Amino acid sequence: MKNKDNILAxxxxxxxxxxxxxxxxxxxxxxxLLDNPARLLYINFISGIARGLGIAVxxxxxxxxxILILQRLVALNLPLIGGYIAELVKIVQLQLGAQ
Numbered sequence: 001m002k003n004k005d006n007i008l009a010x011x012x013x014x015x016x017x018x019x020x021x022x023x024x025x026x027x028x029x030x031x032x033l034l035d036n037p038a039r040l041l042y043i044n045f046i047s048g049i050a051r052g053l054g055i056a057v058x059x060x061x062x063x064x065x066x067i068l069i070l071q072r073l074v075a076l077n078l079p080l081i082g083g084y085i086a087e088l089v090k091i092v093q094l095q096l097g098a099q
Contacts, residue, residue: 073081
């Protein structure tokens with residue numbers, strides 16, 4: 001009988017632990033979200049807008065930093081880099097003129 005009580009106590013402890021872990025995972029909230037497709041679409045739409053805005057702002061900042069660095073390199077008048085940038089400008093101008 002004691003062995004059966006020990007097994008039941010052990011199972012009870014495991015069930016409590018499982019319940020606590022499920023509450024930590026917020027499984028009920030996730031299931032509620034899946035049951036409401038309109039809310040799921042809304043949340044995904046808002047997160048997509050935020051992600052796109054973050055990418056745009058990050059790209060703009062990165063582009064500005066690269067342009068700033070290139071301007072400083074051109075101002076230094078380094079022969080190798082200056083010649084490369086001049087050649088790049090000529091190629092772009094030729095492509096614009098060809099259209």
